[in-house]
Amino acid sequence: MIKINENYLKLQASYLFIDIARRVQAFQAAHPEREIIKLGIGDVTHPLPDACxxxxxxxxxxxxxxxxxxxxxxxxxxxxxxxxxxxxxxxxxxxxxxxxxxxxxxxxxxxxxxxxxxxxxxxxxxxxxxxxxxxxxxxxxxxxxxxxxxxxxxxxxxxxxxxxxxxxxxxxxxxxxxxxxxxxxxxxxxxxxxxxxxxxxxxxxxxxxxxxxxxxxxxxxxxxxxxxxxxxxxxxxxxxxxxxxxxxxxxxxxxxxxxxxxxxxxxxxxxxxxxxxxxxxxxxxxxxxxxxxxxxxxxxxxxxxxPEGQAQARALIDGYLENASLIRREMGALGFYCVGGENSPYIWVDGRRDSWAFFDLLLNDAGVVCTPGAGFGKCGEGYIRISAFNSRENVEKAMGRIRSALMK
Incomplete structure (x- = not known):
């Protein structure tokens, strides 16, 4: 009889980003006509620098x-x-x-x-x-x-x-x-x-x-x-x-x-x-x-x-930082307390409600994926994380959708 490492059984139900992916897949299956903009996981979206x-x-x-x-x-x-x-x-x-x-x-x-x-x-x-x-x-x-x-x-x-x-x-x-x-x-x-x-x-x-x-x-x-x-x-x-x-x-x-x-x-x-x-x-x-x-x-x-690589890498990061600034500015204008978005690609938003509920609201009403703060620990409950890793066009579109969804 092969025994397992039972410490794995202590792990909470699923890894945070796996749970997010499942919810997004379920939404897309139910609404194949809806375009999803992903501002959740911290994955880059631009090509590698030419020098690289x-x-x-x-x-x-x-x-x-x-x-x-x-x-x-x-x-x-x-x-x-x-x-x-x-x-x-x-x-x-x-x-x-x-x-x-x-x-x-x-x-x-x-x-x-x-x-x-x-x-x-x-x-x-x-x-x-x-x-x-x-x-x-x-x-x-x-x-x-x-x-x-x-x-x-x-x-x-x-x-x-x-x-x-x-x-x-x-x-x-x-x-x-x-x-x-x-x-x-x-x-x-x-x-x-x-x-x-x-x-x-x-x-x-x-x-x-x-x-x-x-x-x-x-x-x-x-x-x-x-x-x-x-x-x-x-x-x-x-x-x-x-x-x-x-x-x-x-x-x-x-x-x-x-x-x-x-x-x-x-x-x-x-x-x-x-x-x-x-x-x-x-x-x-x-x-x-x-x-x-x-x-x-x-x-x-x-x-x-x-020298080329340094300039090209910095330009990539500058673009993401501009996205972050836009997200923080827009969420602040909607009345939400925010941290990050300056010297960081992440904006931490006090959603004033359950983290997963806010995640579902943005997914269902705006077609935007964020990350629920509760997945990062007890002190994350009530917050969401929005990532700046996407194109400027998608970030602007996402913020427009979020504004419309929250001002209904």
Whole structure:
């Protein structure tokens, strides 16, 4: 008799975006004549930058020639990409990160989910609420929680983000070991200041905790006063792992390329209190379970750092930010309290009603798909998340439909 990992049975009924897809499919089946505009899941809609496409083609051509053919690449990623990342994303901005502290992967979601494997079963975990579901669900699968009760799992410490605190949770009131943070935040679109982030770094240093910092949306930051990396904060190299992605930076959602930074100064502890380098542990896990991102994809990612690639990627993000500004402005004009939409592609809207009810209203009456905030945690109830990832034409059309539906 083959037994299952019963921790999977603790998971709530379905993954949020699977549930959304089912509702949308049911609506489309019932109303095949209706056009749906999707402003829900954070998937990009514009093509890859031209510089990346050309590099992608060159990478494929290299594999067609015996003189330039490559088989298995280094699990940590090709040096040509890691060196560009270290220089442009960190060193140039005053953050000390070396190329050999960067691990190329096929997605920040994967790394966020996999990193928990290298830590003990009984670590105390703090997650924000609202929360990106992967942080929670992967720890449930690993057996670090009890059952879900009233929308929360026993054994986790929830850091509440609310309208009152600007969706920047207070420091934990009880000891924790692992802390998940995400800024610019998914789902709320909130951003964190240097002073606020320093408080988290100081807490981690004082309490020998580790911060798992998801910076997948850092390229949307336009305010120079805001930190784009946790390593811009003094002492963060000792207590933080950072996750980045080319998905939103350059439209690689379907291409799959990301990276995780694990500084060699970052330490964790065994049962006797002896220090161990997190870098070495992650390197072993990465090399054992991952064979690397394909050579053409890494060539395409390298092109993001060319002068052309930088300009083209920025233009893509500028377009999405213009969409976000429009959405926030329109929802505000309709009388809704909003967060995000500035330095972020997400707008977090207080719908003043049940989240799923608001989702259904916009789907049924406006033909627009959003994301119900309740799917991100207890503190998300009453909110929806609207994504700016679509064409300008579709966003304008969607906002017109929403305005008509809500002003009936």
């Amino acid at each position: 496409i050309r590099a992608f083609h060159q990478g494929v051509d290299d594999l067609a020639d015996a003189r330039t053919f490559r088989g298995y690449g280094p699990e940590q990623g090709y040096a040509f990409l890691r060196e560009k990342i270290a220089l442009h994303d960190f060193t140039a901005r005053g953050a000390q990160v070396a190329a050999d502290e960067i691990f190329i992967s096929d997605g920040a979601k994967c790394d966020n989910g996999n990193i928990q494997e290298i830590f003990a079963q009984d670590v105390r975990i703090a997650v924000p609420d609202p929360v990106y579901p992967v942080y929670v669900d992967t720890n449930v699968m690993a057996g670090r929680t009890g059952s879900a009760r009233d929308g929360r799992y026993e054994g986790l410490v929830y850091l509440e983000g609310t309208r009152e605190n600007g969706f920047i949770p207070a420091l934990p009131c009880e000891p924790v070991d692992l802390i998940y943070l995400c800024y610019p935040n998914n789902p709320t679109g909130a951003v964190i200041t240097r002073e606020q982030l320093k408080a988290w770094v100081d807490y981690a240093r004082e309490n020998r905790a580790l911060i798992l910092y998801d910076a997948a949306y850092e390229s949307f930051i336009r305010d120079p006063a805001l930190p784009r990396s946790i390593y811009e904060i003094e002492g963060a190299r000792e207590v933080a792992v950072e996750f980045r992605s080319f998905s939103k930076t350059a439209g690689f959602t379907g291409t799959r390329c990301a990276f995780t930074v694990v500084p060699k100064d970052c330490m964790a502890y065994d049962g006797t209190g002896e220090r161990h380098a997190v870098h070495a542990l992650w390197n072993r896990r990465h090399g054992t379970k991952f064979n690397g991102v394909s050579y053409p994809v890494q060539k395409a990612a390298e092109a993001v750092y060319s």
